Amino acid sequence: MANEKKTVAVLYGGKSTEYEISLLTAYSVINAMDLEKYRVLPVYIQQDGRWIAGEEIKGKLTYKDQLLLKEDSSAEEIAEHWLAPSASSSTETRPDIIFPLLHGPNGEDGTVQGLFELLNIAYVGSGVAGSSVGMDKVLMKDVFAAHNIPEPHYVSMSRFEWENEAPAMILKVKNAIGYPCFVKPANGGSSVGISKCVSETELSAAVTEALLYDTKVIIEEGVNGREVEIGVVGNHELSVSVPGEIITKNAAFYDYQSKYQEGESTLVIPADLPDKVKAELEQVAKRAFTALNLSGLARVDVFVREGDQRILVNEVNTMPGFTQFSMFPLLWQHTGLPYQKLIEKLINLGLQKHAEKQQIHYRIDG
Known part of the structure; x- marks a missing residue:
């Protein structure tokens, strides 16, 4: 039915140095989701790699540690049912889509995306290849070089x-x-x-x-210039956000503390850039997104070099953070796409990508 709620499994935690950031992201995203439109199922990956599914979220979370789910046999049975390849035909417990709010290795690098592909479940964000290459800075920069995308x-x-x-x-x-x-x-x-x-x-x-x-x-x-970031959203038809500039206060560069400690950096949105530089940034961001075979979303980080104002791509983040200090949702908010609507758009893009893949034939006799 058209008005039936979609079930979204929100995946967070994980075996990564960015475990805490994932929890903050999940807390923010879950609280922003429209529970009138979605059934939200939390799935917590402990730091030892164990997966724990929780009951449907019925209201706002009041503190982050509510996401640290405890082991419960009934909840685990639900998760194990739809996480097992043999259950791929089940429709009763399987989510319609997975929102993997995992940062770093074992979540943003194509590993968990490969699991979703094997299970044939829709998910938000880039696929196996795009996630993997986007995570590996060496491979990413090699691809940029092959596509003549300017970089340091x-x-x-x-x-x-x-x-x-x-x-x-x-x-x-x-x-x-x-x-x-x-x-x-x-x-x-x-x-x-x-x-x-x-x-x-x-x-x-x-x-x-x-x-x-x-x-x-x-x-x-080291590039002498300004640090600017821009958001890209889409599968085939790409939209870009306004650019934002990062100005660090005390650090030599935009380090971990500057990113996640309030007051350590200033985000200037929109960045004050000449129209010519802004137009070049938008085109380079789309080229980088396409070259890496990304889908859904990405944040493209660049340097605007002093003197010639040339755009140099630093890196692409295929699953940028959604914490209260995160650049990506703020960029889209200033572009006219509020946080809740951004989440809905990403879910729809994931469902569209999955539907498109269902048209692929895996047998030559059928």
């Missing part, structure tokens, strides 16, 4: 290379990038494990730190 210079190295060829790697950074530079885990988010380096000594310490969070790192040139 970069090099990468694996833990094996660092442990066996550290002097050569340091020389490579010096010759290709120089200082200052930024060292990042290839797979990660929320600025966890990122360091700014101005010397070889700092570079060595930074690489060691970044390798705590991944098996390879990326080193990028």
Whole structure:
């Protein structure tokens, strides 16, 4: 029936350094959802990887820890039923769509999206390939390079290379990038494990730190310019938000504390950009979204370089945060799409993408 409520399973927590951010995001999204339109089912992934399903949410949550569900056999049976591939034909307990509010590895990197594909359940956001490449900064930048999308210079190295060829790697950074530079885990988010380096000594310490969070790192040139972000929403026909600028107060860059501690940074929305720069930003953001085969949503982070005002893509975030301090929903709010309507649009885009995939034939004789 057209007016029947859609069941949305909200997935949060997870095995990631961004576990706490996921909880904050889920708390915000669930409280913003229209319970007259949706049946909302919380699904909590503990830090040890265990999945726990909760009962339907009937009203506003009053505090974040309500999301820390306890083990309950009846709820677990519901989750296990629709999470099992053998239950793929069941319609009684399966959600219509999953909203994976997971950040970082084991949630934003294509792993959980692969599970949804196997279960043939609709979900919000990019698919396996887009999520995976969007999460891996090295692969992402390689794709940008192949598509001639402007970006800062970069090099990468694996833990094996660092442990066996550290002097050569340091020389490579010096010759290709120089200082200052930024060292990042290839797979990660929320600025966890990122360091700014101005010397070889700092570079060595930074690489060691970044390798705590991944098996390879990326080193990028420092760009003298403004940090600007823009939202993209859509599957095929893409819409872009107004741009926003990040101004950090005390940090050397937009680090974890600046992102999630109130008062540590200022978000200027809309960013004061010349019309020509804004138009270029919108086009580059759409090109980056398309090149990575993304769908649903993404936040495209760029530098507007001083002097020539050139747009350089820093990275794309395929599941940006929805906390009260998050840029993505604020960008759309200033564009004219309120938080609740943004969530509804993303759910509809996920359902549309799933319906489109049902047209694919997997047998040549049928």
